[in-house]
Amino acid sequence: MEIEAKFIIRDPAVFQDILKLERILDYDLMFNNEQLQRDTYFDTEDLDLLNSKSCLRLREKGRKWVVAFKAPEEYAYDIFQRQESQAEISHNELDAFLTKTVEPVQEARKIERRKNLLPVLMVTNHRQRINLLRNGEVYFEMALDEGVFNRAGRERQFMELEVEAKAGNKTSLQRIARFLTKRYELTPSRFSKYERGMALLA
Secondary structure, three states: OEEEEEEOOOOOOHHHHHHHOOOOOOOEEEEEEEEEEEEEEEEEEHHHHHHHEEEEEEEEEEEEEEEEEEEOOOEEEEEEEOEEEEEOOOOOHHHHHHHHHOOHHHHHHHHHOOOOOOEEEEEEEEEEEEEEEEOEEEEEEEEEEEEEEEEEEEEEEEEEEEEEEOOOOOOHHHHHHHHHHHHHEEEEEOOOHHHHHHOOOO
16 A cells, blocks of 8 residues: 655755755654656557556566556545555566566556556656654654656656655655645645646657
8 A cells, every 4th residue: 555645846945955854753754765767658549557556566676677556545634545556577578568467567467458558657856765663663754756758759857855654654644744735835635746747748
């Protein structure tokens, strides 16, 4: 189960300030890492996954490739909650992974079995991760994302902030979301990256 809060960032100074913080509420902040991610979202020609508020994503992270299916989300009080399945694949499996019996692909096929799945959106994202800890345990992970959506040669830049629950619960996540919204006058996002990218490049 994925539980997270998302925010649209319009001022780059927000990221600069967050990176200077040492605490948020009763959580210590510790910089984790930064990474360049390349995502490809797959859908049918009729965008059946998009229309069902789900997605199938292939992510390149360094030398790893991860396929993920995200089920239709529930959104309430600025918090996303959705089922997610992931599978790591090798470089040799890339060309044919859509025909493999990996769980994320099989989950996507439950929505539409007859139509071909095609690459419809590319996302290049520079992600900086910050852990929110209490007594040395990671309760939440904050992701500072700055990247580019690309669809059929058209591009749009974006900045987003995500906070995902690890050991923490939804109530605590809502407190963190309220803190960030008030401190930085952020705009909560009701849409996934796939939904937002497709809308911006429609």
